[in-house]
Amino acid sequence: MEIYTTIVIRTVLFYVLILVIFRVMGKREIGELSILDLVVFVMIGELAILGIENPKEPSILVAIPMVLLMVIQIILAKISLKSKRFRDLVDGKPTIIINRGKIDEQAMRKQRYNFDDLLTQLREKDIRSIADVEFAILESSGSLSVIERMNNSDGKPKDGDITIPLIIDGNIEEENLTRINKTNLWLRQELKKMGYRDVRKISFCSFENGKFFVDIMDEE
Template identity: 45%
Template sequence: MEDYWLISFRTFILYIIVLVVFRLMGKREVGELSLLDFAVYVLIAEVASLAIDNLDQPLMLAIVPIILLFIIQYLNALFILKNKKMRDAIDGDPTIVIRDGRIVEAEMRRQRYNLDDLFQQLREQGITSVQSIAYAFLEQSGKLSVFQKGKDPFILPLILDGYVDEKHLTFIGKDRKWLEDMLRNEGIHSMDEVFYCCYENEKLHYQLKARK
């Protein structure tokens, strides 16, 4: 009977700790977790599970690695928050898998994304024809974002937190010099000043970083 009480107590304590840690890590759906998020969540769950099963091990030996994993994840989140290149290296970029009604076979192969997966996700969104699609992006989370022909066009960000996305510039047929000239005309002389920028309806839209 004592073991049952001990298991119940350890389960309750670990449940509270894991709940608090996950809450502090931020609100993200399971399908939106990065690889690092997923790895940390699995490790925390494994540590908690072993602590419940192993009654001979002091509870603190399970709490310490859970807290350590949280600290590692928290510091990593702070680091990549200000480092777009690091975010792209860890999470990856959205990939165009359909462009102007044609499936981009090379990108499908590179992402190891097969036609069965593609058509399943299209069916789930009620889309029956590839030819009706202007662009479809495979997001970092594995979800498919679809923009159909004849509807509002998608807008790609050109600058995110001071970082210029050269791929998006190339995609819209522009280059870095064009962007610099456009910003200079707006009285902006450094990309680092820009929090967000996009090009819509042949006009540059931007938001400057908040002053500290």
């Protein structure tokens, strides 16, 4: 009887501890979990199970690594906020699967993403035909973001673009500049015309449909 009481108490204890840990780590939807989040969540869950299944093991010996994992995750999350290079290394980058109505088979092969995956995720978004899609972006979380084609009043497809970041956290995204056939020098000259001389002070800059969007870093 004593062992059953111990198991019940430990179950409640670890349940509360996990709630506290997840609350401290922040609210995230399941589909938005990064690889770091997922690894930490799985390890914490496994540790809790081991603690419940081994009632003779002191609870503190299980709680310590759980809290340690929480601290590690918070530290890495802060590094991720300040370093896009670290985010790209851990989470990967979004991949454009359909660009202006054209399927990028090379990008699909690179991501080991097949047509069955594409059609399944399009159906989940109530998209009946690939012909209705202007852009489809495979996010780093594995979800598919879809932008449908827009038509003019005459029924012909309307030209449009997606937001392509050219500067993130003060760093120029050379890969995205290449994607729109522009250069680093072009970007700096255009920004100077608008009065932005120091790229490092720009938190986010994008170029869409011939227009810039620029956001300056907050002063700490």
